[in-house]
Amino acid sequence: MPTRPTMRDVARLAGVSPATVSRVVNDEPYIRPETRRAVERAIDELGFHRNDIARTLRPGQTAETIALVIEDPANPFWSRVTRGAEETARRHQHMMVVGSTGQSFERERDLLRDLVRRRVDGLLVTPTAHDHVALHAELARWAPVVFIDRLPGGVPADSVVLDNFGGARQAVGHLLDRGHRRIAYIGGDPAVGTGAERLAGYRRALGDAGVAFEPGLVHLERHTVEAARETAVAALAGPGAATAIFADNNRICVGVLHAVHGRAGVDVAGFDDVELADLLPQPVALVTYDAVEMGRRAARLLFERIGGGTGPLTRVLLPTTLVVRGRG
Incomplete structure (x- = not known):
């Protein structure tokens, strides 16, 4: 994974001090327009995002969090996937936050970008039916992504899907x-x-x-x-x-x-x-x-990437079984 851009990287590219970058990021007054523009150009070029979680932590604390973005938390399928992913996150001493898209790409995009700003360590995503090439390229600059249940066309990423x-x-x-x-x-x-x-x-x-x-x-x-x-x-x-x-x-x-x-x-x-x-x-x-195993496998893949794994992309195909239910 590429190194996440830092405030020092932005300062170096813009030719200013990290303190000046901080003032621009926090929208403080009394900054010369040309300086603000130079910092904003560097932020756009590097894809820098302020670490909102780190700003709330006491010295010595770390924010170890992954996110799961699913379609509908009320559906029993997604609740079981969530359980498997959360079990794995706990074993890696990470907290997991869960968000839902409601099948809306706009909601998905905004949610993922918000998670970027909060600097989660990685993302488990069930994508909506939309072109994700540009969005994935944006996200992949700072954190690993593993897709669950489906993989958008043209997007190179690890995935766990059903047969x-x-x-x-x-x-x-x-x-x-x-x-x-x-x-x-x-x-x-x-x-x-x-x-x-x-x-x-x-x-x-x-x-x-x-x-x-x-x-x-x-x-x-x-x-x-x-x-x-x-x-x-x-x-x-x-x-x-x-x-x-x-x-x-x-x-x-x-x-x-x-x-x-x-x-x-x-x-x-x-x-x-x-x-x-x-x-x-x-x-x-x-x-x-x-479905619980689907969540587990996806989270395992994600933590392999978080840990620095650079192996080839993995597509896990989970088997299915036909069973007959009912009293007839």
């Missing part, structure tokens, strides 16, 4: 083995890498079984339980209706299960485990995995 393609292929294959040929796909954002891989797995399973892909059976941009429920109800109605549904995440699967409740002959498969699925009156095939 999304293989898991979806196995789940849809299960529905095909049960005799279904009209299988609806209900998913979220097609621009997110996980969704694209799961849709590709769905298509491969159909192809393996000699079943033609029908675009009309694919329904994307369903981000809530209610949207998934309404879509599933429509997909199961009318001529040419689906007889089975694959849901590409746990929230969508909950909506689908609401829609098929009491319907005979409709099978459901989903990606991610679903809370209390074992109590369902009908069987549901779920792609499961160890």
